[in-house]
Amino acid sequence: FDAVQLIAAKRDGGALTTPQIRWLVDAYTRGYVADSQMSALAMAILLNGMSREEIRDLTVAMVDSGERLDFSGLGKPTADKHSTGGVGDKITLPLMPLVACFDVAVPQLSGRGLGHTGGTLDKLESIPGWGASLSNEEIFAQLSGPVGGVICAAGAGLAPADKKLYALRDTTGTVEAIPLIASSIMSKKIAEGTGALVLDVKFGSGAFMRDYDRARELAQTMVALGTDAGVACSALLTDMNVPLGRTIGNANEVRESLEVLAGGGPADVVELTIALAREMLALAGKPDVDVEGALVDGRAMDRWRAFVSAQGGDPDAALPLPHETHTVVAPASGVLLSQDALAFGIAAWRLGAGRARQEDPVVHAAGIELHAKPGDEVTAGQPLFTLAADDAARFDRALEALEGAWAVGEASAFTPRGPLVAE
Ligand code: URA
Structure with missing residues (x-):
């Protein structure tokens, strides 16, 4: 097979066959198909999708790129x-x-x-x-x-083709394709x-x-x-x-x-x-x-x-505690109306709980404690959440992420959530 032909077929809305997909994944894992070619293919897949058979073939080929554990x-x-x-x-x-x-x-x-x-x-x-x-x-x-x-x-032995492809997708805007x-x-x-x-x-x-x-x-x-x-x-x-x-x-x-x-x-x-x-x-x-x-x-x-x-741990050992905390309190009495997951996730990340690059360390004691959840009644001055970090300089950017992410208001303005397990 020829990688350029397969990329062009996917670009033009065609479907790849089982042998073509197996060859591509194998050649990519071994380095015969270049990152640039696999990026172009990933973008063609993102734009044009894949049939159920193609997705199955891709999955099987990635499993077969490495070992399969047997229990x-x-x-x-x-x-x-x-x-x-x-x-x-x-x-x-x-x-x-x-x-x-x-x-x-x-x-x-x-x-x-x-x-x-x-x-x-x-x-x-x-x-x-x-x-x-x-x-x-x-x-x-x-x-x-x-x-x-x-x-x-x-x-590292499990699905090495995926490890290579996922890293590539991360840097080429091609993570979001369902296939x-x-x-x-x-x-x-x-x-x-x-x-x-x-x-x-x-x-x-x-x-x-x-x-x-x-x-x-x-x-x-x-x-x-x-x-x-x-x-x-x-x-x-x-x-x-x-x-x-x-x-x-x-x-x-x-x-x-x-x-x-x-x-x-x-x-x-x-x-x-x-x-x-x-x-x-x-x-x-x-x-x-x-x-x-x-x-x-x-x-x-x-x-x-x-x-x-x-796994080498001490179940009775004390867990790390943060050096600095900052508590945000309710500005008025009422009901906590909202608590946006994305904003709180970004704030915890900025406090040091998460990482920007795979090789960065995380700060184990950093994060957020929520003292109230949406729908809870709160009184003015009551703690809503506490930020924790090793360095107080991190609080400003975390608080910036939380602007508009929560609100206290009248009980009548509260919309209850649907079930946690929707389906
Ligand atoms: N997690 C994965 O392992 N792969 C993806 O493509 C997205 C999320």
């Missing part, structure tokens, strides 16, 4: 969850140990945050000693042992070897896919890809217009996750954790177990502690 020897089912990313989304932390309580192994291979959305590994790395790097043998051993779950970094997003996410999850997968596809201001219908299309595309690859797959469409829970950051999100594991925690975090756990367990063949019971009676907390210890 069939574990002797128990496996289930994982993937979230398309949000603000305050710490659900993986309580979810993994909760599901593992029911003898379903959870191979949760996760990433780091970029931009305004946080990353699970960044949050966990605020626990002293905890490490994200496990070899394939260590992953297998932890899944088959008493922990029954891992949360760790995806190794490319769906194949990128699903190639990694299929290569990870999970038997069941629940997708938490977010919509709303803090989501990667703001528009509900586009989020739904992404969800359907990904579920079809998983199903075609033999993974039991389903998706929940969940609201990301308002941050999840009362914390945004890293160490503070671990603290909130511990509250959930102790049977408490904010209602929305608990609701989503339970909904996703039920879905994972149903797909893994355990639809009727007492999910709430494992949060209330300490089983999920015991798993969490075993998990933290197994």
Whole structure:
């Protein structure tokens, strides 16, 4: 094949065949197709789309560019969850140990945050000693042992074609194409070897896919890809217009996750954790177990502690605290009308909780604590939220991001949100 001909075919609205797509992905991974050519192809795909067969072929080719883990020897089912990313989304932390309580192994291979959305590994790395790097043998051993779950970094061997292509899309304005997003996410999850997968596809201001219908299309595309690859797959469409829970950051999100594991925690975090756990367990063949019971009676907390210890962390160590805080109070009495997820995500990022480039460090103690949620009654002078950073000079730019992002007003002006799990 000739890369220029294939790019031109896609540019002119044609469809690529299975052998053409396999050749392209293989040649690109080996360096025979140049970054410039793959960028042009990605843009042609963004503009002209791909058929379901082309998306499947692209996904399979990216899976085949690297290794595929195999957990069939574990002797128990496996289930994982993937979230398309949000603000305050710490659900993986309580979810993994909760599901593992029911003898379903959870191979949760996760990433780091970029931009305004946080990353699970960044949050966990605020626990002293905890490490994200496990070899394939260590992953297998932890899944088959008493922990029954891992949360760790995806190794370089999984879907290397996607790693190359995603970095290219990031710098060429071609991230937003549904065929490319769906194949990128699903190639990694299929290569990870999970038997069941629940997708938490977010919509709303803090989501990667703001528009509900586009989020739904992404969800359907990904579920079809998983199903075609033999993974039991389903998706929940969940609201990301308002941050999840009362914390945004890293160490503070671990603290909130511990509250959930102790049977408490904010209602929305608990609701989503339970909904996703039920879905994972149903797909893994355990639809009727007492999910709430494992949060209330300490089983999920015991798993969490075993998990933290197994990956080198100290479950009893103090989590880092910020050097500086700044609290914003209600200017008047009334109801908190709004709390925009994107603005709060950007503010937490500017406080140091997130990173601008993949190689930057994050400040584990930085972030935001929300003292009120939309719909709550507040009185003048009552704290609404607290910013935390290692350097007070960061507060101005964070506060700038929050201008217009929240409001206190008359109760009659409050519009209640729809359900957290929309579909
Ligand atoms: N996350 C991914 O892994 N890939 C994408 O393309 C978008 C989000």
